[in-house]
Amino acid sequence: MVTPALIAWLRDSDPALRWQVERDLMCEPPEVWEATRARIATEGFGARLLAFQDPDGQWAGGAYFPGGFDFHGPEAAEDAGQPWTATTWTLNSLREWGLDSAVLRERRTAELLAENSRWEYENLPYWGGEVDCCINAVTVSNGLWLGADITGIVDWFLEHRLPDGGWNCEWVEGSTRSSFHSTLNSLKGLLAYDVATGGTDATRAARHGGEEYLLQRGLFRRLSTGEPVAPWVDGFAYPFRWFYNVLNAAEYFRQASLLDGATPDPRMADAIELIRGARQPDGTWLQARRHPGRVWFEVDVPAGEPSKWLTLFGTRVLAWWDSHTP
Template sequence: MPESATVDWLLAGDPAIRWQAMRDLLDEPAEQWRAERARVETEGWGARLLALQDEDGQWAGGAFLPQDFAWEQMHTEGQPWTATCWALTDLREFGLPPNCQSARRTVQLVGQNSRWDHAGEPYWHGEVEECINGRTVAQGAYFGVDVAPIVELLLSQQMEDGGWNCYRESGSVRSSFDSTINVLEGLLEFEQATGGTEASRAARRAGEEYLLSRQLMYRASTGEIVDEEYLSFSAPNRWRYDLLRALDYFRQSGLLTRTGPDARLAEAVQHLRSCRRPDGTWHLGKTYRGRSWFPMDPGAGEPSRWVTLKTLRVLSWWERSPES
């Protein structure tokens, strides 16, 4: 169990943090954490984000980019995080109850009105890029949408090494950690919602092996760390990979399949332990440029409830396993 002061600090946060701390750290009865989870719709970050929704169900008038944003602005402003796909990702991570009125209304309106920037595809049909489609599968499966056709497309795009890469069409022959974690999260959510298919389960296992064979951070060719940024934790992750995001995924996968942690996660887990602050919290390692609706943490270098919550539940899962 984490120190009570750290848990009290988490419980003093947003409902999105509180209900997950109650479930994942305190093992409170389901009726208690579900009552707290229901507050996401009416209080805190969830209510605030829902209040920013357009009348047509979108956010900022667009699916991937705000309606008033031009690609040229990427260089000066950075990627914006205010459009529909990012809002839905946040609401899923907050734990907005999928059957609440706001969620049902959003799913319907987004399906009717939102179109992807790529070629005007209806939102819940997905588009062509692996990262985008992985997140769309995660959102759709979570909110009760039939995303099986997008899953089939993702399975057809899996690379020989077991992962995925959004630059596949540009000639990439090796998978990307960033692309792979986005797809794996989508396939896991699909499996949780529907049981998955034999093919989707096999693809997910192969994607996991791609990361595990590299101990979540190393190049297969040289044994060097792929990117030092992977050692620094962010919240929200947006589309980017880091060790905490990967470990939290493997925790959820293990809970679903009732399997213990793979020994190849040990070095990544040890890195998590080494990042703990003297006050028992973990700090936000980095933030990303670009428009966002509102901050959810004080800033880089400051204690982060999101990072602390996720780290503590990963460590709790790891340490409860006989194999660890």
């Protein structure tokens, strides 16, 4: 399915995507994809986002929401989504795209955020995290990337893991059952910590326990009935943001396997077939939807069109699975 035409289509893209195609699908030598990756800071999506940074180190004047966001206005309505322009979401994009952190370290971004950015929840300091698992997870990943001290947030994850093995952002509302969304995002933060530092016995145990929560459910089923947990499990949309789907989860397990030296768990087989089944005859994956909410600019296609980002993820996941599975 990975035809020359598909590779040419994928490679004709922004440097943030192109370098990953060169590294992971074309197996180019490091000097090729590293040169493409270096261009993120000076052209395309990455350069555009960097240009929006505020003098105080933030984006859009806020930590998770833009400064002055009206939490009671039309933009806060449930069907309006949420704005994706503030600091946390912008840092996520730049990091996930592969921007060299030296660019933001030279701007003293971590220090400026420590001085100037506070969470909308109880005005807590930025690098101290807050009470939401998904927010804390990306703050761990972004802090490691920028050289901030996020040790306290890592400890928070160890303390707030639920008895069934995962996490739920609604624990503050009394929830004692883990969430697919919250667990996957929490795992991403812990994986970033283990990759960057080697981890500890406690972080590795928590991560593997959270992975087991998802694997017991085949990445998309209810443990009680075996039925799909929700329609969104195979609704693939890029950017992933905080939303769960089996492609997002499978990409996490692919990355974790690189660290752990593990082969794919056979309990993922049905989820992998959902991913494979969504592949079009030409080898592409279609964008299911755009998550509503304010953005700096669009980085992928409208719903129903072939997505280069999703095609990269889908092709990469299937290549990983198929290389280890008879």
